[in-house]
Amino acid sequence: xxxxxxxxxxxxxxxxxxxxxxxxxxxxxxxxxxxxxxxxxxxxxxxxxxxxxxxxxxxxxxxxxxxxxxxxxxxxxxxxxxxxxxxxxxxxxxxxxxxxxxxxxxxxxxxxxxxxxxxxxxxxxxxxxxxxxxxxxxxxxxxxxxxxxxxxxxxxxxxxxxxxxxxxxxxxxxxxxxxxxxxxxxxxxxxxxxxxxxxxxxxxxxxxxxxxxxxxxxxxxxxxxxxxxxxxxxxxxxxxxxxxxxxxxxxxxxxxxxxxxxxxxxxxxxxxxxxxxxxxxxxxxxxxxxxxxxxxxxxxxxxxxxxxxxxxxxxxxxxxxxxxxxxxxxxxxxxxxxxxxxxxxxxxxxxxxxxxxxxxxxxxxxxxxxxxxxxxxxxxxxxxxxxxxxxxxxxxxxxxxxxxxxxxxxxxxxxxxxxxxxxxxxxxxxxxxxxxxxxxxxxxxxx
Amino acid sequence: xxxxxxxxxxxxxxxxxxxxxxxxxxxxxxxxxxxxxxxxxxxxxxxxxxxxxxxxxxxxxxxxxxxxxxxxxxxxxxxxxxxxxxxxxxxxxxxxxxxxxxxxxxxxxxxxxxxxxxxxxxxxxxxxxxxxxxxxxxxxxxxxxxxxxxxxxxxxxxxxxxxxxxxxxxxxxxxxxxxxxxxxxxxxxxxxxxxxxxxxxxxxxxxxxxxxxxxxxxxxxxxxxxxxxxxxxxxxxxxxxxxxxxxxxxxxxxxxxxxxxxxxxxxxxxxxxxxxxxxxxxxxxxxxxxxxxxxxxxxxxxxxxxxxxxxxxxxxxxxxxxxxxxxxxxxxxxxxxxxxxxxxxxxxxxxxxxxxxxxxxxxxxxxxxxxxxxxxxxxxxxxxxxxxxxxxxxxxxxxxxxxxxxxxxxxxxxxxxxxxxxxxxxxxxxxxxxxxxxxxxxxxxxx
Numbered sequence: 001x002x003x004x005x006x007x008x009x010x011x012x013x014x015x016x017x018x019x020x021x022x023x024x025x026x027x028x029x030x031x032x033x034x035x036x037x038x039x040x041x042x043x044x045x046x047x048x049x050x051x052x053x054x055x056x057x058x059x060x061x062x063x064x065x066x067x068x069x070x071x072x073x074x075x076x077x078x079x080x081x082x083x084x085x086x087x088x089x090x091x092x093x094x095x096x097x098x099x100x101x102x103x104x105x106x107x108x109x110x111x112x113x114x115x116x117x118x119x120x121x122x123x124x125x126x127x128x129x130x131x132x133x134x135x136x137x138x139x140x141x142x143x144x145x146x147x148x149x150x151x152x153x154x155x156x157x158x159x160x161x162x163x164x165x166x167x168x169x170x171x172x173x174x175x176x177x178x179x180x181x182x183x184x185x186x187x188x189x190x191x192x193x194x195x196x197x198x199x200x201x202x203x204x205x206x207x208x209x210x211x212x213x214x215x216x217x218x219x220x221x222x223x224x225x226x227x228x229x230x231x232x233x234x235x236x237x238x239x240x241x242x243x244x245x246x247x248x249x250x251x252x253x254x255x256x257x258x259x260x261x262x263x264x265x266x267x268x269x270x271x272x273x274x275x276x277x278x279x280x281x282x283x284x285x286x287x288x289x290x291x292x293x294x295x296x297x298x299x300x301x302x303x304x305x306x307x308x309x310x311x312x313x314x315x316x317x318x319x320x321x322x323x324x325x326x327x328x329x330x331x332x333x334x335x336x337x338x339x340x341x342x343x344x345x346x347x348x349x350x351x352x353x354x355x356x357x358x359x360x361x362x363x364x365x366x367x368x369x370x371x372x373x374x375x376x377x378x379x380x381x382x383x384x385x386x387x388x389x390x391x392x393x394x395x396x397x398x399x400x401x402x403x404x405x406x407x408x409x410x411x412x413x414x415x416x417x418x419x420x421x422x423x424x425x426x427x428x429x430x431x432x433x434x435x436x437x438x439x440x441x442x443x444x445x446x447x
Numbered sequence: 448x449x450x451x452x453x454x455x456x457x458x459x460x461x462x463x464x465x466x467x468x469x470x471x472x473x474x475x476x477x478x479x480x481x482x483x484x485x486x487x488x489x490x491x492x493x494x495x496x497x498x499x500x501x502x503x504x505x506x507x508x509x510x511x512x513x514x515x516x517x518x519x520x521x522x523x524x525x526x527x528x529x530x531x532x533x534x535x536x537x538x539x540x541x542x543x544x545x546x547x548x549x550x551x552x553x554x555x556x557x558x559x560x561x562x563x564x565x566x567x568x569x570x571x572x573x574x575x576x577x578x579x580x581x582x583x584x585x586x587x588x589x590x591x592x593x594x595x596x597x598x599x600x601x602x603x604x605x606x607x608x609x610x611x612x613x614x615x616x617x618x619x620x621x622x623x624x625x626x627x628x629x630x631x632x633x634x635x636x637x638x639x640x641x642x643x644x645x646x647x648x649x650x651x652x653x654x655x656x657x658x659x660x661x662x663x664x665x666x667x668x669x670x671x672x673x674x675x676x677x678x679x680x681x682x683x684x685x686x687x688x689x690x691x692x693x694x695x696x697x698x699x700x701x702x703x704x705x706x707x708x709x710x711x712x713x714x715x716x717x718x719x720x721x722x723x724x725x726x727x728x729x730x731x732x733x734x735x736x737x738x739x740x741x742x743x744x745x746x747x748x749x750x751x752x753x754x755x756x757x758x759x760x761x762x763x764x765x766x767x768x769x770x771x772x773x774x775x776x777x778x779x780x781x782x783x784x785x786x787x788x789x790x791x792x793x794x795x796x797x798x799x800x801x802x803x804x805x806x807x808x809x810x811x812x813x814x815x816x817x818x819x820x821x822x823x824x825x826x827x828x829x830x831x832x833x834x835x836x837x838x839x840x841x842x843x844x845x846x847x848x849x850x851x852x853x854x855x856x857x858x859x860x861x862x863x864x865x866x867x868x869x870x871x872x873x874x875x876x877x878x879x880x881x882x883x884x885x886x887x888x889x890x891x892x893x894x
Contacts, residue, residue: 092865103572106564110574115557124806125550125820127557130799132833146870179869215833233677234688237833241681259881265874301873337846344850351846352577359571359850362882366875367851370863373572374847386579386662386684388845398835399784399798400821403791403806404814416817418539422532422626423593426748427712428813434706435809 004293004307007315008286011324023277023315024332024382031223038198038227045202050209056199061141062173063194068210073181073192081181089179096371097151097186103373104159108392112160116401123408126401131161132237134212135395136204137189138219138229139180141170141196147183148369152376152390153219154187160395165189166204166214170196196221201228205236218377218390239390243381244273244313247365248334248354250325251278252341253285255361261292263338266366268309269302275313277332279325286316326350333384336365353384409435451740451754454762455733458771470724470762471779471829478670485645485674492649497656503646508588509620510641515657520628520639528628536626543818544598544633550820551606555839559607563848570855573848578608579684581659582842583651584636585666585676586627588617588643594630595816599823599837600666601634607842612636613651613661617643643668648675652683665824665837686837690828691720691760694812695781695801697772698725699788700732702808708739710785713813715756716749722760724779726772733763773797780831783812800831856882 009019044052050068057071058064065071082090116126137153139145150167157165167184169177171194184192193211195203201221207213216237217229229238247267251260264276280286293310297303319325326347329337333353341347344359351357355378358365369376377390404412413432420428456466491499497515504518505511512518529537563573584600586592597614604612614631616624618641631639640658642650648668654660663684664676676685694714698707711723727733740757744750766772773794776784780800788794791806798804802825805812816823824837851859860879867875 088865089869092862092869095862096866102566106562106572107574110562111558111560113558115553117553119549119820123819125553127554127821127836127838128795128804133799148866148870230680234828234830237830256881259878262874262878262881266872266878269872269874300877302871306874348575348848352580353844354846356847356849357575359848362853362856363849363851364856364878364882366867366872366878367856367859367863367882368847368849369875370866370879371859372570372849372851373566374574374849378847379844381681383681383684384844384846386844389574389847391574391845393840397800397826397831397833398838399801399831400803400815400825400836401795401806402803402810402815402819402821404810404819406809409809409811409814412814412818415539415542416814418535419543419595419817420813422536422539423595424749425713425716425813427709427716427753428816430747431706431709431713431811431813432817434703434709435811435814 002294002298004297004310006290006293006310008318009315010318011320011328023313034223034227038224038231041198042202042228042231045199045208046206053195053199053203053208053211056197057195060197060199061170063171068208071194072210073194078181078185078192081176081178082185085178085182090182093147093151093183093186096148097155099371099373100151100155100375101159104156104392108159112392112396119408121408121411122405124401124403127398128401129396129398131163132215132395132397133162134164134166134214135162136214136217137165137167138200138217138221138225139167139169140221141172141177145169145177145180147177147179148376149220150180150183150189151187154184154189156375156390156392157395158188160392162395164191164212166212167192168195168200168204170194170200196225198224198228201225201232205232216395218394220377239377239394240379240383240387244275245270246275246334246380247277247336247338248329248332249278249338249340250322250329250347251280251285252322252343253280253282254342255340257285257288257292258296259361259364260289260340261296263364264293264310264314265296265300265306266364267336268306268314269300272305272308272312274309276310277314277334278316279319279328280317281319281321281325283318286318290316322347323350329354333382335378335380335384336368338363338365355379355384355389410437449741449745451744451757453737453740453757455765456762457765458767458775470760481670481674485671485678488645489649489675489678492646492655493653500642500646500650500655500658503644504642507644507646508617510618515655518641519657520631520641525628525632525639528623528625529632532625532629536629540594540598540630540633543595544602546818546820547598547602547822548606551603551839555606559839559843566855568855568858569852571848571850574845575848576843576845578610579662579842579844580609581611581613581661582609583661583664584612584614585647585664585668585672586614586616587668588619588624592616592624592627594624594626595823596667597627597630597636598634601631601636603822603837603839604842605635607839609842611638611659613659614639615642615647615651617641617647643672645671645675648672648679652679663842665841667824686824686841687826687830687834691722692717693722693781693827694724694783694785695776695779696725696785696787697769697776697794698727698732699769699790700727700729701789702787704732704735704739705743706808706811707736707787708743710811711740711757711761712743712747712753713811714783715753715761716747719752719755719759721756723757724761724781725763726766726775727764728766728768728772730765733765737763769794770797776801780829782825782827782831783815785810785812802826802831802836857884
């Protein structure tokens with residue numbers, strides 16, 4: 001048993017605001033050297049295509065091949081990877097995929113369908129919802145290679161009806177992660193390339209002879225990938241740029257303290273910048289959680305990362321009551337929010353900003369990470385104030401539909417012309433007026 | 448009558464692809480001088496707040512005042528502006544606002560509501576949809592001051608339930624646009640400041656003593672505003688960065704040619720970079736449209752801008768048939784797409800990418816700009832491949848909801864643990880396993 005020196009704060013002390021501010025402070029410093037190298041790589045890939053991608057893959061991933069063909073993973077290779085993992089792993093991947101698919105199918109029904117109506121003049125109004133033609137999914141290689149992320153990116157795209165899903169995954173020195181390839185097989189990606197970094201983002205955004213140009217790129221990556229995604233935004237769509245992962249636990253003291261300690265660990269083990277925070281109105285319970293942390297830390301294989309994360313960025317915060325804990329949670333707008341309470345539905349309505357809300361003691365965040373069904377790609381660093389989990393809607397776009405009836409054009413034409421003249425846009429006004437029936441009762445059309 | 452030298456292309460000629468490529472080519476060159484000035488302004492506003500905003504407003508807008516208070520427009524001032532415009536203008540603004548509101552209320556019902564369900568294990572899954580707390584709306588001042596844009600940005604935010612809507616609008620040398628202020632009154636913005644440029648974007652993104660920090664900034668602006676929005680993205684949400692406006696007309700030859708000519712003008716009059724393209728399988732009809740253009744151009748007050756736009760970026764394209772016209776339209780993914788046909792519903796299903804689709808001869812694009820109901824803030828420059836009109840959904844965000852039942856935790860725990868061990872995340876696995884019931888039939892909780 002060893003003590004983990006995690007910060008203890010108390011909302012009733014005078015220095016709380018200052019200490020709380022220090023806990024929250026995190027900023028992604030822009031590294032100018034990275035920015036410039038990424039700009040150069042993108043420009044090169046745009047101009048030289050496959051040749052540039054081959055060179056950077058040899059240089060950065062230590063993977064030297066003669067042609068882009070050697071960097072494509074065939075469907076047979078993905079299938080072989082699936083068959084090579086253990087039966088338990090195959091079952092788990094397939095069960096997770098099934099649940100993730102079922103949830104996103106509900107999401108499609110709930111908010112992803114076309115709609116239209118006619119107003120009293122017979123004018124048709126609505127929105128047509130269509131899938132993107134082709135998307136690229138970036139999957140990190142190396143130490144943070146997560147097969148679950150393949151499912152979480154590819155399945156919503158599939159459910160949305162995306163025609164082609166192109167996966168890129170770097171394989172440093174040719175090392176392939178069998179579970180990632182198996183997940184690509186289960187999720188049904190259309191094509192996969194063993195490329196990564198800014199060069200992979202560039203290949204997807206601009207297209208090369210071998211890699212098809214996509215309409216949107218999703219998926220996490222390192223600083224080079226994040227910078228490249230930012231730069232190609234506009235050329236293609238991108239999802240959010242992710243910061244370090246975070247968990248906030250609101251506890252009323254009714255959950256076994258070991259469970260809470262392990263949930264805090266599960267976030268902390270991601271990396272040293274990950275953040276785990278507990279908000280609780282029960283001082284004795286906070287002590288029990290601290291004791292559980294101290295008792296359990298040594299049994300964790302990733303204890304060094306967990307300790308660094310908890311001591312660097314973690315906090316156990318004593319609040320006056322659960323309502324105050326909810327108010328503080330709204331200021332943080334966490335990625336993952338556990339409401340570990342015997343009465344979670346009492347607090348849920350008070351929670352306005354969070355990527356995902358996990359209700360009740362049985363809902364460990366890790367169940368959501370893998371297989372509950374909802375997406376595990378969530379807004380970080382307070383961006384839950386204005387953004388949403390990855391979903392079917394990220395792989396669709398909308399077109400407004402308008403069919404103005406002849407009668408509707410008479411009313412709308414007068415309004416539009418008045419406003420257009422007010423804006424000094426006379427052609428707009430005239431275009432509306434041409435659709436008005438003349439007073440002589442003819443149809444106004446000069447043929 | 449004067450000839451407008453608009454490009455005529457024919458899909459059947461060998462050089463079509465090359466000529467078509469030249470028509471489409473447009474790229475927003477990044478201006479490094481602007482980039483650096485914007486970065487400096489943002490850093491200064493972040494650090495010095497109101498003082499910096501006051502200085503830049505004096506320097507760039509020629510508007511010198513003693514305090515930020517003098518840069519706030521009171522509700523009374525907005526009301527006075529509304530009362531000072533003509534009754535016809537008041538009626539038109541209110542009628543447009545009513546229709547835009549009605550459409551966006553339908554949108555909220557169709558795709559903006561929370562949803563949830565329970566699976567066979569009693570596990571609750573869903574998404575909670577909530578409005579953003581506070582948004583900023585950028586409204587350009589000067590030559591392109593559009594009251595309709597105030598309605599199109601503020602009303603969806605209102606319908607979404609946004610708590611506070613902060614408008615910023617530069618008033619160079621103190622010149623206020625009465626229609627813009629009146630529109631702000633009709634749309635019900637919460638507060639309004641006469642500031643603009645990168646300094647206004649910075650004030651909204653970081654907050655100052657006077658200007659509250661917002662969660663998202665929407666609305667069009669010049670190169671400085673666009674660059675500033677790109678830079679604060681992540682700190683706050685932003686909408687799309689808009690390029691020049693575009694219209695594509697698919698015509699089967701049944702609409703009066705004057706109507707089509709005026710619709711092309713209405714896009715071209717925005718600015719010289721705006722793009723108007725006609726696709727039509729009827730060569731004689733294209734000649735009629737050209738004749739109408741030549742006949743009507745001299746009567747347009749904005750004829751110089753219209754001519755520059757049509758000659759620089761416009762095109763009349765002869766296609767083999769309407770199906771080919773639809774296929775070319777999908778390659779362009781236009782902002783505005785008119786299907787000027789006697790049978791528009793025959794072609795609509797073939798159209799996959801467009802910001803807004805206007806069906807039938809009576810649906811001039813200008814009706815959609817002002818009052819049909821759908822939003823006029825639309826994806827430009829081919830971004831309709833992956834993005835959507837501004838809508839209620841831009842002022843909402845989603846939180847996943849998960850409540851795993853005790854029984855659900857037994858199944859999900861095994862799947863999650865298997866995958867977590869496979870990813871080397873043992874704390875994730877243990878957190879799931881702690882929720883499993885032990886074989887001895889106890890509840891597994893150590894108290």
